[in-house]
Amino acid sequence: MPCVFLLQGASGGIVAGLMYTASICLSKSHYTFTDALFTAPYLFTLGSVAGAFKSIIMWVPYGLTKIQVRPAIRVMITSIGTGVLAFLLALKFGYGLERPNDTAAWVLTLLVGGLPTAILVGSGVKPWELFTFGSIAVGDSRTGGRVGSKSVLATLATLPLRFLSLIALALWILAGACKFDPSQGIIGPAIVFFVPFIYLLYSAYVTFKSPHRVLLLVSCIALNLPVGLITCYAYIINPGSYLFTEALPYVCGIGSAFLLAWAIFLVARLTAPTQKMIREIGGSHLDHHCLGSRFMEWQAHHA
DSSP states (O other), X not given: OHHHHHHHHHHHHHHHHHHHHHHHHHHOTXXXXXXXXXXXXXXXHHHHHHHHXXXXXXXXXXXXXXXXXXXXXXXXXXXXHHHHHHHHXXXXXXXXXXXXXXXXXXXXXXXXXXXXXXXXXXXXXXXXXXXXXXXEEOSOTTTTOEEEOOOHHHHHHHHXXXXXXXXXXXXXXXXXXXXXXXXXXXXXXXXXXXXXXXXXXXXXXXXXXXXXXXXXXXXHHHHHHHXXXXXXXXXXXXXXXXXXXXXXXXXXXXXXXXXHHHHHHHHHHHHSXXXXXXXXXXXXXXXXXXXXXXXHHHHHHHO
């Protein structure tokens, strides 16, 4: 449906806006985190509008032909189109073949920024699921069975951790891009960056698709135990100068917010009434059983 394409395009444009903001932070050494916070909303808005417009262009062939291509082919075609458009714009605005480095940078920038939209538009990603309960694995892990919940309270309890993780993930990416300095080495800053990045990414992911309840509980304890220790340490160290220490209030506040959000989320996931979302065993058997049941019902109805 066109509205789905529009939402997917706008979502991809927001991701592209984040990528462009991080790229600006990496390319300009004087760019601070505060500057990035002021720049990001403008690029988010511009990216969402451009992504929605691009989704319309991508929807027209599907609307006319009703041919749904494979994801890899869709991304390849869209990327080639974006690259050609970027090259034509480079020629239009005076880069041209006389300035190959500037032309290549321009084309590569637009190409990378267009990838999120190319991947999301026409995919199975549903942007409105950002406000749903999600799912949790049940039964045998080999069967892929998952259940969801229509409880409003359970859904509301899931959202704090989801939005907190996504917002913190975006801010952490921008902060890492602003603080990155190749002269200080890469390995150390990479480790410092990726450890919180993995924590935030996992926190956001489990709100959409959670593992089995036992695994969810174990992973929650394993991930949040260090966060709890760091939060307590930030609260109790140097109590006389706590309010005058630059980092400790942020560490304590952010850690406490995540611990509280995780606790609410865990209670909702473990206690919420659930219902089947997809089949829990092999599809062919269920399809055969479903067709057979329908035939028996039809036969009994017409007997």
